[in-house]
Amino acid sequence: MDKIAQAKKMAAERAVDFVEDGMTIGLGTGSTSYFAIQRLGERVAEGLRIRAIGTSKRTEELAQAVHIPLITFSDVKELDLAIDGADEVAHDYSLTKGGGGALLREKLVASAARRFLVIVDHTKRVHHLGKFLLPVEVVPFAWELTHYRIEQLGCRATRRRQDNGEPFITDNHNYILDCDFGEIVDPPLLHNALKALPGVVETGLFIDMAYAVIESDGEHVTVEYPKS
Numbered sequence: 229m230d231k232i233a234q235a236k237k238m239a240a241e242r243a244v245d246f247v248e249d250g251m252t253i254g255l256g257t258g259s260t261s262y263f264a265i266q267r268l269g270e271r272v273a274e275g276l277r278i279r280a281i282g283t284s285k286r287t288e289e290l291a292q293a294v295h296i297p298l299i300t301f302s303d304v305k306e307l308d309l310a311i312d313g314a315d316e317v318a319h320d321y322s323l324t325k326g327g328g329g330a331l332l333r334e335k336l337v338a339s340a341a342r343r344f345l346v347i348v349d350h351t352k353r354v355h356h357l358g359k360f361l362l363p364v365e366v367v368p369f370a371w372e373l374t375h376y377r378i379e380q381l382g383c384r385a386t387r388r389r390q391d392n393g394e395p396f397i398t399d400n401h402n403y404i405l406d407c408d409f410g411e412i413v414d415p416p417l418l419h420n421a422l423k424a425l426p427g428v429v430e431t432g433l434f435i436d437m438a439y440a441v442i443e444s445d446g447e448h449v450t451v452e453y454p455k456s
């Protein structure tokens with residue numbers, strides 16, 4: 229396992245230490261969350277009783293494969309904990325998410341969690357967000373108009389494609405526009421401007437959501453609590 233994968237694994241496994249018997253858990257999407265799901269599966273095999281909601285179809289499949297019982301928001305309206313990765317973490321703990329296209333479900337799940345644990349390797353830390361293109365989920369109808377209006381806000385936006393060249397379609401049957409705004413110095417301002425556009429479903433900006441940021445460089449793990 230390379231150093232970055234080791235860092236992701238260490239951060240993910242530290243997050244799973246927060247999980248207690250009987251909890252309801254939001255399961256993130258991506259290569260870092262993968263390690264959390266695997267570790268949770270081990271603990272479930274040892275007798276831990278949890279119920280979980282996945283943030284993508286891929287995550288639901290991974291959870292089922294390790295026998296984590298899945299529920300839906302018809303069963304609960306609040307989760308004890310959500311664990312998820314991020315594409316960037318800024319100095320003010322705002323996040324960019326959606327590199328895997330799961331941002332809408334991820335934001336819904338994180339917003340329902342009493343504590344949202346962000347798990348990252350050290351390469352994800354930045355001063356201001358923006359090196360990683362900002363994913364914005366848009367409805368397919370009139371996406372060209374939404375694309376135009378988003379670019380009018382001051383970015384270059386590209387509709388995400390799959391490896392085979394076809395448009396990437398989210399689990400919610402929408403498109404993703406990857407937006408290059410340069411350095412994002414005021415994430416709430418940008419988020420609000422994007423959300424005001426008809427056709428924008430959600431942005432990958434996660435602001436004031438993290439309860440803890442758990443970071444590893446593959447040797448050490450640090451836990452920061454932004455809200456304390």
Ligand SMILES: O=C[C@H](O)[C@H](O)[C@H](O)COP(=O)(O)O
Pocket residue numbers: 256257258259260261312313314315324325326327328329330331334
């Ligand atoms: O849509 C994907 C998610 O926001 C991921 O949490 C994010 O892209 C980080 O993924 P990874 O852990 O693979 O770097």
